[in-house]
Amino acid sequence: MPTVEVGDLADGDFLLDVREDDEWQAGHAEGALHIPISEFVARYGELTEAAPQDGRINVICRSGGRSAQVAMYLGQQGVDAVNVAGGMQDWAAKGRPVVNTEGQPGFVL
Template sequence: MSMGDIETVAVTDLPDDFTDDGDRILLDVREDDEWESGHVRGALHIPLAEVPARIDEIDLDRELLVVCRTSGRSYRIMEYLLMRGIDGAVVTGGMVAWQGAGKPVETGAGEQ
């Protein structure tokens, strides 16, 4: 499997807020300090290393989108999930692209 086998989505194709999005879930796999410095409203935060143990917290009936800082960790976790039969897509450019596009972020611990 290569990065080319993993679906991607542009930040400009996503809503600014996932709070009431019943069809999709945005999984943020960054570390706690990164999350607290700025995250997407309504995203689910599970640091990369904790995803395998916390997989039950992810609603797999919804479309899964994964975000990190620039996409590297998102590709790694999507590769892991795809090998387990879980489909999803990587948010291209991660939170750097999100903020670069002028999309809003929340700071602080928020929902996790």
């Protein structure tokens, strides 16, 4: 499974958050695209519209399990996708900004 460390992500890298709605609302990376894993297959078209055509998709969840599943699925579709190791827990631990749905400081649920 291709992975990327949180510290290796640059500002502006495309990030797909596959956590559920309550987790997203509590706190997420600003600018990430949110498609819950439970809705992923049905909403796949949203990803193809939003993702950069020639860029990598960095998939994130709380700790890395769900995002690994989605990254593997995307890879099987021929998409350049990697799992973000440690997920949002590592993102927050590394001091990367976490915001809630109102744009205020959030937390990882």
